[in-house]
Amino acid sequence: MRLYVITIAVLALTACAGKVDYIRPISQTTSSSNVKVVDKPREAVWNASVPELGKQFFMINNLDKSSGLINVSYNGEPEKYIDCGRITSYVKNARGERTYEFAGAKGHQTYEIMLPGTGLFNIERKMSLEGRVNLVFEELSPTQTRVTANTRYVVQRQQVIRNVANNFPQSSTDSISFNSGGGTSFPAGSDGRAAECVATGALEREILSAIR
Template sequence: MPSAPGNADNSVVVDDPKGEVWDRLVPRLSKNFYVINNLDRDSGLINVSYSGDPGRFVDCGQIHSYVKNARGERNYRFPATTPQKSYEIMQGGTLYFVDRRMELEGRMNVILEAVSDAKTRVTANTRYVVTKSGTIRNTQGQSRSFSDTIKFDTGGRAAFPNPNYEDQTTCVPNGRLEESVLDLVD
């Protein structure tokens, strides 16, 4: 089970006019790992995307599997957000081989609002889309694929359906994605 959702403080007020903050933020966003999807200077809306390793920005707890058979004992423990992991599980006396992948697609709305002529509030709200996929195969070579996607917003959480080969996987944002954008404001 993951820790509690990350810092939900997804807003900052800066002592600069909205136009100056905009002129500073847009180039900084484009130089980082974000894809800028949409800009609307008049409304103060910037929509950016992130795609990649979920472990940087999401906590989905730990995966643990202990296997003991004629080949010995194996103990697997890793963060559930690991982008790719192959491991074994023992279920009902049958050994299974799991190849598991995790991916994150994040879409963030960054909103600039004039608090006064000399102050601007910048708010970052993210929609997280996490996909868990892979294959599971038994020792006879029979396999099946799996793929599930969950969605949650800044400060939220969601759980993957509970397959019979692992415990419930619940994911929460750690607040770092929003923080990484708000850090570009100053």
């Protein structure tokens, strides 16, 4: 009987398996990715930029022509503008094998994880980004203007985790922030690993493309 019980336990362990892998971000930004020099007077660049920025999906929050400052913002899915690495979860049980692989900055993702000694969990994960951008217009010469885009990234992660055994939900919300060319990590999980997010420079490049 004892041998039978041990055999059943071994079979149960081998029938259920799970593994979660996380690959850190690989994106890198250059020091010049948020700067653009236009061969026109500051007045002309400013006058052309305001209506052009108004045509974009960014929101213009503030204009101060005397100081050469325009503040715009972006709210939405973060995957286009930041890199939070990639997540892979492998699950195997009586229902078969499943593999989930997705970008850590993806706006919405549902997946499963199998934790040793704990069981199978369903996870609903949402990510959102608010990018607050200061555009600074500086006169380099009477015929040349430098425009710098400085961004404050605020990233929010919401997760609802349900244990399949009892369907009891546990929710969490975490927020991180960093500046252009930088990045930081969310609080570490129970396994000691922490998801990291970095700016790719795509937001600054897209905004500066409207400056002519």
